[in-house]
Amino acid sequence: MKVAISCDHAAFRLKEAIRAHLEERGIPYHDFGIYAAGEKRDYPYASLYACQAVQSGDCDFAIVMCGTGVGVSMAANKMAGIRAACCSDYFSAKYTRAHNDANVLCMGERVVGEGLAIELADVFLSTPFEGGRHARRVGQIADLERGELAPETK
Ligand code: RB5
DSSP states (O other), X not given: OOEEEEEOGGGHHHHHHHHHHHHHHTOOEEEOOOOSTTOOOOHXXXXXXXXXXXXXXXXXXXXXXXXXXXXXXXXXTTSTTOOEEEOOSHHXXXXXXXXXXXXXXXXXXXXXXXXXXXXXXXXXXXXXXXXXHHHHHHHHHHHHHTTXXXXXXX
16 A cells, blocks of 8 residues: 655645554555645645546545645546545544545645544545445545436436
C-alpha cells in the first residue's frame, strides 16, 4: 500500500503529523507538499497532485488536507475515479471505506486535532471495502460521473 499526501497552506502542520505517522508505521507514501510553513498553495492543487497519483495507480489512497477538509474534498470529487470523503469522526472514516470504497480521505486542520486525524487515517487505511450490494452503489457513482446513471426502475 502506498499513500499520497498533500495539503494547502492551512494544513501544513496536520500534513506533517500524518507524514510522520506514516513514516513511523513504515507505510510507503509520496508527499506532494506543501513542504514548509509559509509556503502558499490553493487547495484545488493539493487535491490535484495527490489524486493524480491515485488515478495513475502510483498510490492506492490519498490523504488530502486543508483548513476544513471541505475544499479539498470538493475539488477531489471533480476528478474521474476519485471518491473523496471529508471526515472528522471515526465512524465515517471507517464506513466510507467499507461502504463507499473511498480512495481519498480529506481532513481539516482547523477541525480535527492531530491525535484524532491519526486515528482517522489509521482506520481509513485499514478498513477493507465490503463489496456486495455496496459495489452496485459505487458502480452507480461511476455511472453518474459519466452522465450515464439510468433512472430508477421501481
Ligand atoms: C484557506 O484559508 C481555506 O479556505 C482552505 O484551507 C479550506 O478550508 C477550504 O475549504
